[in-house]
Amino acid sequence: MNDVLEEPGWRALAVGKELAGRSLIFLMATDSTNRVALELAEQGGGPAVVVAESQSGGRGRLQRQWHSPPEAGIYASFLYWPRLEPQDLAKLTLAAGLALARALEKNTGLQPGLKWPNDLLLAGKKCGGILCECRLVAGTGKPAVVIGIGLNVNTPSRDIPPELQHKATSLRLASGRAWDRGVLLAALGKELDIVVATMEQGRFAEILAAWRKRDALLGRELDWLTPGGRVVRGISLGPDQQGILQIRDHQGRTHEVISGDITANPGS
Ligand code: BTN
Numbered sequence: 001m002n003d004v005l006e007e008p009g010w011r012a013l014a015v016g017k018e019l020a021g022r023s024l025i026f027l028m029a030t031d032s033t034n035r036v037a038l039e040l041a042e043q044g045g046g047p048a049v050v051v052a053e054s055q056s057g058g059r060g061r062l063q064r065q066w067h068s069p070p071e072a073g074i075y076a077s078f079l080y081w082p083r084l085e086p087q088d089l090a091k092l093t094l095a096a097g098l099a100l101a102r103a104l105e106k107n108t109g110l111q112p113g114l115k116w117p118n119d120l121l122l123a124g125k126k127c128g129g130i131l132c133e134c135r136l137v138a139g140t141g142k143p144a145v146v147i148g149i150g151l152n153v154n155t156p157s158r159d160i161p162p163e164l165q166h167k168a169t170s171l172r173l174a175s176g177r178a179w180d181r182g183v184l185l186a187a188l189g190k191e192l193d194i195v196v197a198t199m200e201q202g203r204f205a206e207i208l209a210a211w212r213k214r215d216a217l218l219g220r221e222l223d224w225l226t227p228g229g230r231v232v233r234g235i236s237l238g239p240d241q242q243g244i245l246q247i248r249d250h251q252g253r254t255h256e257v258i259s260g261d262i263t264a265n266p267g268s
Pocket of ligand 1: 034055057074077119131150
């Protein structure tokens with residue numbers, strides 16, 4: 001393993017002002033780049049990306065924390081003002097997952113899988129996650145969307161908390177080599193612009209088709225922990241045209257999963 005990767009792209013980014021055509025705010029440390037980007041949105045800021053070397057309060061889905069040690073991962077929040085209807089905003093999480101998968105495929109040759117709604121997997125373990133947050137900003141007439149991406153890039157095993165060791169990984173752990181986070185982040189910015197533009201053109205079906213090809217859960221047995229605390233066991237049919245996950249239980253009933261936690265049963 002290369003322990004002394006120079007990451008010239010990341011160093012350039014740390015002193016840069018721009019990333020893939022949008023303004024760049026690079027912070028050595030913050031609580032949460034999503035929080036900073038939402039604040040920017042409330043001030044009416046234009047397309048931007050907030051990047052941090054480390055976060056003390058990285059936010060994940062379902063009120064979880066995103067572990068964000070320095071010199072290891074990408075912690076970035078992209079601010080968009082997309083021309084989308086409110087009912088389409090939730091689909092952006094799937095679109096962002098596809099963008100992240102494509103950026104990695106093109107630049108690392110790795111083949112990540114996607115787990116509904118917001119996880120990126122390598123060899124069945126989570127290496128990345130997405131948290132989209134929206135704000136209606138008074139006087140603008142359109143929603144601001146912050147697409148927050150956490151990706152374990154060069155994270156060594158010792159930086160993965162003990163309780164996550166069995167289910168989390170990094171690009172480096174999965175591929176046996178280190179990667180330049182700057183190169184990956186620039187590629188991600190471009191891929192995000194592509195999927196957001198595709199959504200604005202009303203072509204979510206194309207995103208969904210590409211997403212489904214990478215669906216790590218399709219046909220597998222899952223446990224869905226509903227927001228009400230009930231567990232529903234069934235087979236994943238994948239997301240439907242609205243991006244809502246469909247599960248068929250063993251009595252043949254189909255359930256629509258809008259939120260809650262999904263766990264794939266081992267060996268299924
Ligand atoms: C998840 O898997 O639950 C989503 C994790 C998203 C983490 C990223 S790190 C950058 C951005 N800032 C945050 O506070 N959260 C997102």
